[in-house]
Amino acid sequence: MSTESTPDRGATPALGRQDIAHLARLARLAVTDEELDRFAGQLGAVLDAVAQVQRADAGDVAPTTHAVPLTNVLRPDVATPSLPRDVVLAGAPAAEDDRFRVPRILGEEE
């Protein structure tokens, strides 16, 4: 994870505690020390296994993103009713003045 270059085929960089912590931060996921230890070992083994895709001779092969060849599926540009606001807000952890109430989004100095 410390390098930005594409890894060599067949070479699997190990996932250490620091890497896991960094990835978890990117994914907005707090992780405990115990989880860092456990995940580092488990994900290292998983990464070794999934890195086998690099063995495939697939240089010129087009990637498949989706099994169904559909593109630009659009509905008619007609306004349709949305879910009622109060029904949606009823499922929110916090609501105020007909809106979702969220924690502070800017730091003190911003």
Added chain:
Amino acid sequence: MSDLTALTAVELQAALSAGETSAVEVTRAHLDRIAAEDGALGAYLFVDDDAALARAAEIDASGAAGTGLAGIPVALKDVFVTEGVPTTSGSRILEGWRPPYSATVATRLQEAGTVLLGKTNMDEFAMGSSTENSAYRPTRNPWDHDRIPGGSSGGSSAAVAGRLAPLALGTDTGGSIRQPAAVTGLVGHKPTYGSVSRYGLIAFSSSLDQAGPMARTVMDAALLHEAIGGHDPRDSTSIDAPVPTVVEAARRGATGDLAGLRVGVVRELGGEGAREGYEQGVLDRFAEAVALLEAAGAEVREVTCPSFGLALPAYYLIAPSEASSNLARFEGMRFGIRVGDDGSRDVDEVMALTREQGFGPEVKRRIILGTYALSAGYYDAYYGQAQKVRTLITRDFTAAFDGGVDVLVSPTSPTVAWSIGARVDDPLAMYAADLCTLPASLAGVPAISVPCGLSDGLPVGLQVMAPALADDRCYRVAAAVEAAQGAPLTDRLAERAA
């Protein structure tokens, strides 16, 4: 009537339309059995007796009971959102949430007159092969309570095999309908990708997720399939094509005549040189099933699909990558739980704490792995390469189907149900359960699991894969296998309990 929970959906249909029973009686019989058995089994996360009985009374009053699926109880995997009915996807992060709308398949079943018994347990966000990743409770296999019911649709498989519902819906991303069906002695079908709506199905891996039926017989599964299938304008990946005529195919297959059908046995899935991880009992039952297809008139040959061996690594890059993106929506702001919002923390900290406490270990592992596979510098080597392998796997299917076989067959699962706890701390061992089911998932083609006998007293499944939109072939072959065995495998479970 004798025990109404012992009847198939087809038998219930006949009894209802003949006036021998009512939707209320049928529903009550299943609710009574849930009350008696589910404490031990753990198949359901939510059951609302009063709502189910009121709904059944409504169907009885309308006079529709016995028409199609009207009056027949169903269970839904908790991954389908249901308006006003708690929906968790097996996760703490959605504890207590009552969705403001319903999944298209839930609406279609409602319109068909079915009675919703409840929501079934599952691996959290459908990630797992044992239902042990549920945040709420493990589910037990009705054949042996010390064993897993498969996953991730393990609540649905346990409910139907244990006669706590005649029919259930599951979802299958990498095998999550077929594998639980196989290890509990059920029929489970993953339809062609795009042929059953994903609207209102809580997304795990959007390019792979597909809803489908689970039942004790092929015909029951076919009836449920036709009730939920078909184009949905609310799902942009929905195929605008007629629903395959699977009920007709099941009827045709039940004659036991497969003359002219060309069957390919996939060498890479349990054949010569590819038997590591497969139990002998599974391979024996599979060989017998293949012999049975031949006896029914099918022409059987071995087919090689060289890229299938890379399905597992490709899947475990693609699915976690898509999951890491899909699960970003669970941040504690708009629905579900919120943790740590005491005025001292900013939004990022609250999101991180909510996700820390709301997600279980397997979900976290997959989010981290997916985030890694999609990172700058690693994208081409992992996610990009996995998508290319996906193309190679699709080409193997195309070559086989263009090269003269109508269907491909393999075991559904390399092993029978394992002991609860045996693989919990070993993600790779858990992932190996999906070895045979992953190729069809990646290619988007339909695949069914049908019971083909017991090994050490536990069910074994035969998988039948077909070209896209040829789901009817899966049902035809499955019905022939079922017919050759004389009775649904779950009848033996009932005999054992008696």
